[in-house]
Amino acid sequence: MVNKKRTIARGLCASVIALICTAATISASAGQKLLNAGFESGLDGFAARANETVSRSSAKAYEGSYSLMVSDRSAAWNGAAVLLDNSWKSGETYAFSCAVYQASGADVNMKLSLQYSDGTDTQYVQISAGVVPSDTWTVLSNPTYEIPAGASSRYLYIETEESLCDFYVDAVTCEIPTQYRKGDVNHDEAIDSQDLRAMLAFLQGQDAVVNLDTADMNSDGRINAIDLTILRRHLIYPQRYTTTTTTTTTTTTATTAKPELKPGQWYNTADVSWIQGRKTVALSFDDGPVNNDNANRIHAALTKEGFHATFFYIGKQINGGNQSEIQKAESLGFEVANHTWNHDDLKGASQYKIQSEYNQCKDKLNSVLGVNRDYLVRLPFLGYDNNVKQFMPAPCPNCGIDSKDWARASTSDIVKTIQDAARGGYLNGQVVLMHETEPATVAAVEQLCPWLAQNGYAVVTVSEMFKVNNKDMYNGNTYNSCW
Numbered sequence: 262m263v264n265k266k267r268t269i270a271r272g273l274c275a276s277v278i279a280l281i282c283t284a285a286t287i288s289a290s291a292g293q294k295l296l297n298a299g300f301e302s303g304l305d306g307f308a309a310r311a312n313e314t315v316s317r318s319s320a321k322a323y324e325g326s327y328s329l330m331v332s333d334r335s336a337a338w339n340g341a342a343v344l345l346d347n348s349w350k351s352g353e354t355y356a357f358s359c360a361v362y363q364a365s366g367a368d369v370n371m372k373l374s375l376q377y378s379d380g381t382d383t384q385y386v387q388i389s390a391g392v393v394p395s396d397t398w399t400v401l402s403n404p405t406y407e408i409p410a411g412a413s414s415r416y417l418y419i420e421t422e423e424s425l426c427d428f429y430v431d432a433v434t435c436e437i438p439t440q441y442r443k444g445d446v447n448h449d450e451a452i453d454s455q456d457l458r459a460m461l462a463f464l465q466g467q468d469a470v471v472n473l474d475t476a477d478m479n480s481d482g483r484i485n486a487i488d489l490t491i492l493r494r495h496l497i498y499p500q501r502y503t504t505t506t507t508t509t510t511t512t513t514t515a516t517t518a519k520p521e522l523k524p525g526q527w528y529n530t531a532d533v534s535w536i537q538g539r540k541t542v543a544l545s546f547d548d549g550p551v552n553n554d555n556a557n558r559i560h561a562a563l564t565k566e567g568f569h570a571t572f573f574y575i576g577k578q579i580n581g582g583n584q585s586e587i588q589k590a591e592s593l594g595f596e597v598a599n600h601t602w603n604h605d606d607l608k609g610a611s612q613y614k615i616q617s618e619y620n621q622c623k624d625k626l627n628s629v630l631g632v633n634r635d636y637l638v639r640l641p642f643l644g645y646d647n648n649v650k651q652f653m654p655a656p657c658p659n660c661g662i663d664s665k666d667w668a669r670a671s672t673s674d675i676v677k678t679i680q681d682a683a684r685g686g687y688l689n690g691q692v693v694l695m696h697e698t699e700p701a702t703v704a705a706v707e708q709l710c711p712w713l714a715q716n717g718y719a720v721v722t723v724s725e726m727f728k729v730n731n732k733d734m735y736n737g738n739t740y741n742s743c744w
């Protein structure tokens with residue numbers, strides 16, 4: 262029945278799936294799993310969306326001995342779907358999760374999605390998405406997804422963004438959220454900056470009240486920088502996340518619509534509330550991760566003053582031993598950014614070279630951080646030409662003030678360069694070029710952070726500096742300052 266072949270248009274999916282799916286098994290008490298599909302003894306209500314093949318397989322399993330294999334796909338939206346029956350209430354919030362696996366040999370963007378009817382049209386919305394590396398089980402989850410009010414004919418399904426590769430699905434679950442929401446780290450029934458502070462303190466080894474059930478944002482059994490990142494995003498960009506209601510409170514998070522962007526305009530989501538009218542300077546550090554103490558010292562010097570900075574990482578340099586530096590930078594509110602994959606001079610490079618240098622590094626950063634987004638890019642050797650301008654898919658913060666650390670400037674030279682700029686009245690709004698590889702830079706940053714704080718500056722990320730000064734950035738443009 263499930264392998265029945267159908268050729269249908271996407272818009273007709275709902276009615277066809279309704280014929281071939283059986284409803285998922287349910288058990289509707291609060292806190293219980295509404296869906297728990299492990300494919301150990303059957304298809305657990307899952308079926309093909311179109312004419313692809315959906316079958317049980319013992320070749321791969323995330324849990325137990327079987328998973329669901331999806332093959333013969335002719336479109337990205339071909340996947341495995343299950344009907345959400347009347348046990349699910351539209352307008353209510355649920356925790357969804359699934360494990361996916363593919364062996365295409367390359368990263369594949371995959372999505373856990375919801376198809377539903379709004380009464381007029383069939384809608385397709387993303388519940389969770391992520392980069393799934395080849396030959397690695399990857400969990401896509403959303404602990405607080407609200408099924409749109411009024412939705413009917415609802416199907417949970419797994420698809421790819423573009424790839425037509427075969428894939429496996431296992432451990433598909435849906436639970437009614439428990440009393441406390443993910444993100445309510447301290448269990449006070451609100452998700453706010455106190456939760457963020459508690460998690461940050463916990464990660465820094467200080468005393469803090471942190472509950473695993475609500476602090477483990479991605480439900481991987483650990484509390485780490487990724488959870489802090491998700492929580493930060495949840496607070497800063499609530500529009501990117503679902504609003505949440507619970508069984509115990511009616512609190513809703515504030516929502517802001519994504520602004521209208523001009524072509525090529527950078528979607529700047531920086532939180533600038535902490536800057537509070539101060540002068541700003543964007544210290545930026547190239548050529549990490551460095552796998553030594555430099556990064557820790559720079560992070561600590563910035564954090565001590567409550568400052569942020571931008572770190573441009575070289576993709577091919579990132580490995581299992583140093584990726585925690587990037588996760589830590591992200592968790593401390595710093596801006597993780599792209600310094601290309603190979604660190605080649607892109608002046609004179611082809612469109613393909615420019616974009617693959619950017620994209621390879623972007624994909625690596627996304628997989629390290631467990632996110633899917635774009636990054637500002639620092640051009641290696643600041644190499645720039647018309648091709649870079651035309652084809653680079655992100656803005657290029659450049660060099661308003663050059664620390665000359667790459668030319669072996671001493672600590673006192675670097676300190677003097679920045680202090681002279683401040684005293685001369687031209688530091689505010691500048692992008693400062695530095696390298697986290699240089700010990701002289703590390704010592705200079707340790708001296709400069711308290712001095713800049715005393716002199717009325719906030720050291721901020723590039724995105725924060727542009728946002729707080731109401732300036733836009735555009736893909737392929739270089740920026741020495743925000744003016």
Ligand SMILES: [Zn+2]
Nearest residue numbers: 547548641642
């Ligand atoms: Zn560099």
